[in-house]
Amino acid sequence: MQLDVFTPIPHAFAWMTEQRPLASVLGTELDLRLFGYRDTTPLRAGQIDDEPYGGGAGMVLRVDVVAAALEAVYDGPPEHRVIALTPQGRQLTQAVVEELAEEEHLTLLSARFEGFDERIVQHLASDAISIGPYVLSGGELPAMVLVDAIARRLPGALAEGSGEHESFSADLEGRLEYPHYTRPPEFSGWKVPEVLLSGHHGRIDDWRRTQSRERTAL
Numbered sequence: 001m002q003l004d005v006f007t008p009i010p011h012a013f014a015w016m017t018e019q020r021p022l023a024s025v026l027g028t029e030l031d032l033r034l035f036g037y038r039d040t041t042p043l044r045a046g047q048i049d050d051e052p053y054g055g056g057a058g059m060v061l062r063v064d065v066v067a068a069a070l071e072a073v074y075d076g077p078p079e080h081r082v083i084a085l086t087p088q089g090r091q092l093t094q095a096v097v098e099e100l101a102e103e104e105h106l107t108l109l110s111a112r113f114e115g116f117d118e119r120i121v122q123h124l125a126s127d128a129i130s131i132g133p134y135v136l137s138g139g140e141l142p143a144m145v146l147v148d149a150i151a152r153r154l155p156g157a158l159a160e161g162s163g164e165h166e167s168f169s170a171d172l173e174g175r176l177e178y179p180h181y182t183r184p185p186e187f188s189g190w191k192v193p194e195v196l197l198s199g200h201h202g203r204i205d206d207w208r209r210t211q212s213r214e215r216t217a218l
């Protein structure tokens, strides 16, 4: 997959590229490119935003700046999905992540301050996605959330089997995952459930399915 992120702060992503699961798929299943709007802005002195028409606080990311950035990279309107990250978009769920992980090429647009000139969302983007019903200061964290969630669905990102029984997975019919325990078997009087120490795989599977159902119903 080719994943392109446009942002006012491309260096914010540096730490992420060294961490698994992203590091495991970079250069093989995933090509991640980071583009800064300032590198291609047609305005002077690296300007990328401007005051809102009609007044009000904050600066708005300019449509001509984002159009120039896309043109510089794609040499014309992109044929793949271009996602504007905004709290006003379609809410991100695991189902949306699975859908996006199937794409061959994706572009993520992030903004800061007051956000996008609406014409970016209307005319330059094909989708708008929110990572949750709250407002962050910029689109870098939302972009990182999407990059991480997509990268871990790509082949080779995770150890064999570890992505299959997760919360929201098809294997668990969309339910939450069951609880996990590791050594010691008892700590401060808090015991690991007996069944997990039994070595009886059938009973363990039943217990896990029940736990998964119970915690999803909460």
Ligand SMILES: C[S@@+](CC[C@H](N)C(=O)[O-])C[C@H]1O[C@@H](n2cnc3c(N)ncnc32)[C@H](O)[C@@H]1O
Pocket (backbone or CB within 6 Å): 085, 086, 087, 088, 109, 110, 111, 112, 113, 114, 115, 116, 129, 130, 131, 132, 133, 134, 135, 136, 137, 138, 139, 140, 142
């Ligand atoms: C301070 S926010 C702008 C909020 C906007 N004025 C509003 O009230 O809807 C600045 C930028 O951060 C990003 N952002 C903030 N919260 C987000 C969220 N929940 N999901 C996706 N992107 C978000 C978007 O790129 C947004 O344009």
